[in-house]
Amino acid sequence: MQELRKERLDRGVKVRSESIYAISSLKEIMFIIGPGLLLAALLLILPLFVSSYWQGVLKITGVYVLLAIGFGFLANYVGLVSLGGALFVGVGGYLSGGLNYFFDLPMIVTIPIAAVGGALICTILLLPALPLRGVYFAIVTLVYPMALSRIIVATGAFRGTDGLPGLERFPVGIGPIYLIFIVILICLYLLSRLVNYEDFGLVLRGVKDNELSIKASALHLTWYKIQAVFIAAFMGCFAGAYLTHLYGWVGTSLLAQDFSILPVAAAVVGGPGTIFGPLVGAFILVPISEAMRDYGTLRIVFYAIILVIFVVFWTEGILDYLKRKYEQFEHWVEM
Amino acid sequence: MNDESILKVKNVSKSFSGVQAVDDISFELSKGDVLGIIGPNGSGKTTLINLITGFLKQDKGTVVYNGEDISKWMPHKIADAGLVRTFQFMRPYHTLPAYKNLIPPLYSKRASRTGLGNLGDRDAVAIDILEDIGFERDTRVPFKLAGTLPLGYLKRLELGRCIALKPELIICDEVFSGLSMSEIVSMVPLMERLQEEGITLIMVEHRLRELFRVANRVIVLSFGKKIFEGFPEEVFEDEKVKEAYFGGEDTYVFK
Numbered sequence: 283m284q285e286l287r288k289e290r291l292d293r294g295v296k297v298r299s300e301s302i303y304a305i306s307s308l309k310e311i312m313f314i315i316g317p318g319l320l321l322a323a324l325l326l327i328l329p330l331f332v333s334s335y336w337q338g339v340l341k342i343t344g345v346y347v348l349l350a351i352g353f354g355f356l357a358n359y360v361g362l363v364s365l366g367g368a369l370f371v372g373v374g375g376y377l378s379g380g381l382n383y384f385f386d387l388p389m390i391v392t393i394p395i396a397a398v399g400g401a402l403i404c405t406i407l408l409l410p411a412l413p414l415r416g417v418y419f420a421i422v423t424l425v426y427p428m429a430l431s432r433i434i435v436a437t438g439a440f441r442g443t444d445g446l447p448g449l450e451r452f453p454v455g456i457g458p459i460y461l462i463f464i465v466i467l468i469c470l471y472l473l474s475r476l477v478n479y480e481d482f483g484l485v486l487r488g489v490k491d492n493e494l495s496i497k498a499s500a501l502h503l504t505w506y507k508i509q510a511v512f513i514a515a516f517m518g519c520f521a522g523a524y525l526t527h528l529y530g531w532v533g534t535s536l537l538a539q540d541f542s543i544l545p546v547a548a549a550v551v552g553g554p555g556t557i558f559g560p561l562v563g564a565f566i567l568v569p570i571s572e573a574m575r576d577y578g579t580l581r582i583v584f585y586a587i588i589l590v591i592f593v594v595f596w597t598e599g600i601l602d603y604l605k606r607k608y609e610q611f612e613h614w615v616e617m
Numbered sequence: 618m619n620d621e622s623i624l625k626v627k628n629v630s631k632s633f634s635g636v637q638a639v640d641d642i643s644f645e646l647s648k649g650d651v652l653g654i655i656g657p658n659g660s661g662k663t664t665l666i667n668l669i670t671g672f673l674k675q676d677k678g679t680v681v682y683n684g685e686d687i688s689k690w691m692p693h694k695i696a697d698a699g700l701v702r703t704f705q706f707m708r709p710y711h712t713l714p715a716y717k718n719l720i721p722p723l724y725s726k727r728a729s730r731t732g733l734g735n736l737g738d739r740d741a742v743a744i745d746i747l748e749d750i751g752f753e754r755d756t757r758v759p760f761k762l763a764g765t766l767p768l769g770y771l772k773r774l775e776l777g778r779c780i781a782l783k784p785e786l787i788i789c790d791e792v793f794s795g796l797s798m799s800e801i802v803s804m805v806p807l808m809e810r811l812q813e814e815g816i817t818l819i820m821v822e823h824r825l826r827e828l829f830r831v832a833n834r835v836i837v838l839s840f841g842k843k844i845f846e847g848f849p850e851e852v853f854e855d856e857k858v859k860e861a862y863f864g865g866e867d868t869y870v871f872k
Contacts, residue, residue, distance in 0.1 A: 481739055484713065484720045491710035494672070498704070500696035500725040500782055 285617040290610045317608070318474075321558065322467050329459040336569075337459060341528055343568040344462035345371075348521040349541055350548035350560035351469060352514035358554045359477045360510040361490030363416060365542040366408065366423035370518020371525060372430055372537035373407075374400040376440055378523035379532030383446040393523045400519030405512045412507045415493075424542060431537040445533025452527055462524055466561070469517055474557040486510055544568070547585070551592050553599020562601050621648045623786055623817050624700070629668055629678035631661075638664040640841035641678070646786075651808075651818045653828045653849065656838035657861060662821045663705055665838070666788050670702045671695045682786070697727045699785040703775035703792060705821075711764030715752065718763050718774055719743035722781035731783040743781070750777050750807060769800040776807070786817040793824040801827055837861065 293313070305311055312319075329340055349367040356362040378396035381387045387395075411422035435443055452458040476483040488496050489506055496503050518541075526532050545560065548567050552559030567585070574581035592599065598606075624646040631639040639661045646652055654662050667673040669680050671692040679688045682700050690698075710718050720739055728734030733742055744752075744759055750773045752759045758766070763774060772792050779787045792808075793801050801824060808831045812818060822828040829835075829849040837845035837852065839861035845852060852858055 481720050481724045484717055485724055487713060488710045488718075488721045491712055492708040494704065495708045495710065495778065496721060497672070497692040498670070498696055498702055499722040499778060500693050500701075500727045501721055502691075502693050 286614040287617050288612055289615045290606075290612050292610055318471070321470075321561075325463045325467060326460075329456045329463070337456060339569055339572045340459050341462065341524075342572075343565060344459065344466060345521040345525050346541075346544055346548065346568050347466055347561050347564040348462070348469065348517045350545040350552070350564040351466070351473065351557065352517040353545035354549040354552070354554070354560035355473055355477070355557065356510060356514045357549060359483070359490060359557075360486045360507065361415065361493075362412075362507065362510065363420040364423045364511070364514065365420045365546070366404065366426065366515070367518060367541035367543075367545050368427035368537050368539055369407070369423060369430070369542075370400070370404055370515050371522035371541045372427050372534075373404050373515075374519030374522025375526040375532050375536040376434075376522075377403070377519070379446045379449055379526045380440060382449045382527075383532075389450045389452075389523075389527045393520065393527065396523035396526075397516055397520040400522065401512050401516035404515035404519065405508055408511055408515075409508070412504050412511070424539075427537040427539075427542065431534040434534055434537075440532065443534065445531055447531050449530045449532065450527060451530035458524075458528065462521075465520060470557060470561065473513075477557060544571075547589050550589060551600060553602030553605075555599070555602040556605060559599055559601040563599070566600075622646065623648045623650075623683060624669070624819075625679075625681040626665075626669065627679045627681065629665070629675045629680065631664055631668055631673060631675050637841045639668060639675070642838070642841075642843050643678075644836055644843070644846060646817060646819070648785075648817055649812070649815055650834060651812050651820065651832045653832035653835040654819060654821045654838065655823070655825065655828070655835060655852075659840075660838040660861075661841040662838055663790055664841075666702060666790055666819075666821060670700065670788060696782060697725065699727070699782070700788070701779040701782050701784040701786070702788040703772075703779060703790055705790040705794070707768075707771040707775055709763035709766070709771055709774050711762065713763055714760050715763050715766060715770070715774060716740060716743040716747055716759045719746055719777055719781045722778050725782065727782050733781060733783060746777050746781055747774075750780065751803065752777075768795050769797070769804075772796065772800075772804070773807075776811075780811075784816060786819070787811065788819040788821070790821050791823065792820070793822055793827055805830055 305314070329337060332340065349370070352370070353364060353367065356364045374396045377400045378389065378392040381392040381395060382389060407426060408423065411419050414422065434440055440446055477487060485496065485501060485506055489503065493503055496506070522536060525536065544567065545564070548563030549560040550563065551566060552561065552563030571581055571585065574584060622645055627643050629639060629642050630637070642665060654665065656662055664673065668675045671687070671690050671694070675688060679686050681687070682698060687695055687698065720743060722728060723734040723739045723742055725734065744754060747759045748754045752770065752773065758770065763771070766774070776789070776792065793804060796804065805827055808818065808820070812831065818831070820828055820832060832849055835845070835847065835849050835852050836843055837858050844857040844861060845855050
């Protein structure tokens with residue numbers, strides 16, 4: 283019997299290595315920037331065509347997308363497995379909510395302050411854990427939100443379990459969707475530039491591959507980790523502040539584990555090879571979770587099944603698969 | 618070659634939970650020297666390197682580099698001062714193409730001081746350096762993922778990472794080990810060229826014949842102690858060295 287094997291060839295514009303392209307026509311430019319433009323167009327058009335209920339879902343999805351992108355960036359490009367989604371959301375949310383409640387600042391001020399200030403606070407909180415790797419770092423990031431929520435309940439800070447009510451809320455309509463979607467698009471653009479084309483991003487990827495070599499290359503390892511955590515925390519804290527002003531309320535539910543766990547699932551479903559993967563994962567998982575709201579806690583089971591299927595049978599993830607199909611010819615050749 | 622001392626190791630000791638890995642070792646190195654460090658497995662060679670380059674902290678003793686006490690410096694600061702090392706177990710950034718492996722050192726402050734990292738396009742500098750150390754520019758080799766390169770290239774890549782920092786002193790941890798004869802033969806001229814460029818070298822090695830072609834002084838370690846220091850030609854005349862490598866007189870020898 284004749285034996286065949288699958289041969290994969292890079293398409294013409296890609297020469298020699300990732301991030302080196304030979305471009306000679308508009309068509310080839312479109313080949314490279316096309317997928318990004320398509321994604322941007324989809325995100326910007328989508329809110330116009332859904333019912334107001336699903337518009338609400340899109341806002342929540344946006345929050346999870348930001349967390350998932352942050353998780354994917356840290357885990358796949360810096361080697362820090364962070365379960366700190368809840369920490370970021372909680373700190374960002376309480377900061378913007380607190381500023382609005384106690385100092386009466388408008389949200390146009392509180393959201394930027396919460397994003398930057400919250401990211402600073404989270405980075406400082408995580409500073410002692412930065413020398414840790416893998417599961418140890420994950421555990422520390424997981425413990426922080428739990429501890430913070432207990433502290434808030436026990437001490438009654440920020441009005442304890444009651445939370446801070448009556449905060450300024452976003453106006454109804456599709457405006458808030460565009461706010462978070464545009465932030466998502468900016469983050470995606472900057473991050474994918476960073477990890478693919480910037481030398482700083484290459485150093486971060488070096489941190490993931492090999493910390494000792496980074497040290498031996500005269501680079502301050504912890505400083506690079508600090509910057510990476512700040513970037514992810516910035517996105518997470520913005521998401522938290524956004525959520526606060528979406529509900530007009532801040533409480534310990536902002537420190538719930540959902541914000542830590544779902545981004546992990548989204549990153550697994552989307553695939554580890556791109557910055558965009560976690561976005562795709564979140565856009566699949568959050569609406570599914572929403573559509574299954576009628577089944578109550580059973581949806582967790584459904585969720586778990588999806589996750590297991592991806593982890594066991596399709597570790598590549600959706601977007602990595604699509605990327606491979608897009609960038610390479612495949613054909614069968616005789617062995 | 619005794620004009621200027623570049624590295625002074627004074628009474629350095631390190632123990633791991635009771636095991637004395639490095640025991641009171643002292644030596645001195647002048648600019649342009651090539652020092653070979655040899656010794657049986659487990660004699661503390663790699664630990665000594667880790668102590669000098671700051672990856673481990675010594676229990677006792679000091680390391681003086683260019684007149685400064687670097688014993689308490691962090692590894693990146695030591696590398697920033699021009700004292701760099703390779704790793705025995707190659708540590709490339711395996712998800713990056715080979716030439717991108719040189720971007721982190723070229724991104725460092727030292728590279729912008731020495732001018733290598735300032736030339737605008739770090740990629741071009743990286744490919745130039747790789748070509749210098751035996752990556753053929755016109756092939757795909759410099760552009761392959763580092764994780765897919767054969768061992769010989771990985772060893773060169775380790776050296777390339779050091780060279781990108783324009784070092785004054787390179788500590789090579791077994792750059793010849795695991796290579797085929799032909800690969801070693803092509804590595805030796807590279808080491809000789811580094812020496813001609815005025816870079817001081819410390820080479821930890823098991824391949825003695827090739828080492829002795831390059832080294833002008835040798836230190837022998839055994840169980841963490843320095844048992845010999847001198848010229849390569851004298852090494853195997855020394856009784857203690859013979860004992861460390863082949864066993865003492867009362868050792869039973871199978872015939």
